[in-house]
Amino acid sequence: MQKAKYSKFKLVRNLLLFCLLFSFIFTGGYSIGRNGFIADFKSFPKATISRNVPPDKQNVDFELFWKVWDTLDLRYFDKSKLVPGKMVYGAISGMVAAVGDPYTVFLPPDGNKLVQEDLKGNFDGIGIQIGYIGTLLAVIAPLPGSPAEEAGVKPGDLIAVIKDAEKGIEVGTGGMSIPDAVGLIRGSAGTKVELTLLREGTKEPIKVEIVRKTIDVPSVTLEFKPGVSGGTDKSIAVIRVTKFGGETLSEWNEKVAEILNEADTKMIIVDVRNNPGGYLQGAVDLASEFLETGETVVIEENGKGEREESKVVRIGRLRNFKTVVLMNKGSASASEILAGALRDQKKIKLIGDTSFGKGTIQEPQQINGGSGLHITIAKWLTPKGTWVHEKGLEPDVKVEDKEDTKEDDQLQTAIDEVQKL
Template structure:
């Protein structure tokens, strides 16, 4: 191809890409025009490199795969949550949001180019096998996960119900990798679990935010009300990795009378939005405590932040994950999809969740069993548990307010070594009471609700 013809083709491609981006993201035309020349030059450089690879690489190159790899590489330079999804991956995402898919049940991310567990989903094969936040998945089968895309990892971890997948895990303190074989299963559709801790004090746990979460939550609350007057409610969002935005808004709306629940702000006007509480829902007047921890992310942080700002709940636990960015899913003509970070979430008072998270009203450290790694310090200094958060991820975006601001965290109290005890049979009621007493965050929440009820404060 002649140089002039080649330049003309490249120029046409550049213009087409700019026009497409403008239609999808409503970019200002003058901004596009100002950067057009740089785009031409970059695309020409890419074209030259692709041509050299096709002509000189030791083996024949699949141009489609090479271009697809370039697209994925471009998106990985943006932030950990932007990605390109091939048609089959895009279909998987659409299935996931409905809450009916088969797999092992973990929320994953990339940290230092290694696949890392954010949190296992309760009631899934991963949870049953003891996977923990911060576990590094070094291999899936015989395939190393370093530099593997998230969508590719998800595809490999999912599969037919009853099929096996072996993963190699590294955990802080382990001298060697540990192979764990999991049997894939249907990941629970219902994301809500509930029980009565004591008469008048129900407990509802939201595992993640799926299409039926609000419906299931309201049903659980209604069933609990039939067991007696509710004196105080505990909503557990610990290790909840998030999910659908509209469901988090609807959950918060159950308890908020009026005003903003959450807002989003991006570079362009179309990405700015506000979600308000509606006045046509029955509001509950009993006191509410929300439990959060390092695994509470995204939609769960929206709920906690909204209830905290409106003073509709007391937040107890540990600093949350800090995933406060909005991903817009853009369908492509080829059937593929583009997941692009387009905005940040803000609480009703204007706080950015991104890379900072929600600071509980009452800080109760998570148990040491959730620790993912230890800070390297001198022996004379006390070692402080460290947990994987958004701010630890490579290329994470700042919070949009003051990116140098960091949240202070209370040092967990050193744990006492457990004393050896002889196990004796206990009743179900006594066992549940013991389980609550072992969970310091839950125990604190129940004690607080009882105190509020006694003193008549909300």
């Protein structure tokens, strides 16, 4: 490890790991005016336009930029549409998009504010996290109990068309950015949006009309299950983590206290199904409950190949419980960090489906005027050096949740497996 050269990496302990990128982000967001999609910013700053080129950018030719700017100013028929602040935002967004990384994005003030609100878990929308499978816009996961889940939206569904009849919008998603899609899908509670979905194993497109609502979802829930003897004992604690947001650690601590107060509880199932990720530090905090002090949770590697390890720095409270992890293809990013660390370090079994495969880290930066820039600054590896990007983690016990049964097949398998330990 090259600590001296890599000391700045200590500043990114609270980086956001966005499942592509906004899982989310829980259908909050905005639309930017490019590729023929709508622009819907409520306000733009007053722009002071200067054509002076900074001394360190003298070798960059801005002549074409200004030629286009001036031609629009001279020739465009509706001058009311030429809002300098809006045009500057569009230019910046296009510049960032030119990098070709869907997780590196510029957020105008409205969009940046919504991202922060969404991580707190209270927002209006349909309750899905969106990202990419390859280059195709896809559902990472619906939130538990959300309108999207109730409408039958599944992890891995490809979003082909977004329609909002009230706004007069119906667009295909080819080439669409996550911010564009988020802006189209998000809306006020009580309004409707229709998604046309493509699903593996289904020949025909699936159209679902979803009524948006205000969603307030806790990020950690707990229920107890009886052991082999059945009855009312609380042998098994099923602790479900739906995201790694701003309130997750405090909610987690409350549930862990409940587990420790139950004398019957000897086994734990950590359920991160449909968890798209969130704060990197959240994954480190939760993994630390099960690992030994000094053990590595995750390795961060920058573009120069320099590595920094996040290690356990406290005594975990759940180290002596028999544990398995439940995951599916909606488990991404920070969820995969948690699952990968527990398997690599303690040989804890992963049960369910192959995870999503999101292996990069984005650093959120606050820019002038309330704008934000989320920039990919590293990839992350499991303690044994595995990069899960676009591959995911393979489960030790693979089981699909059958749609034609009411039973939660994956959870039942996890209950069976944890009792074998």
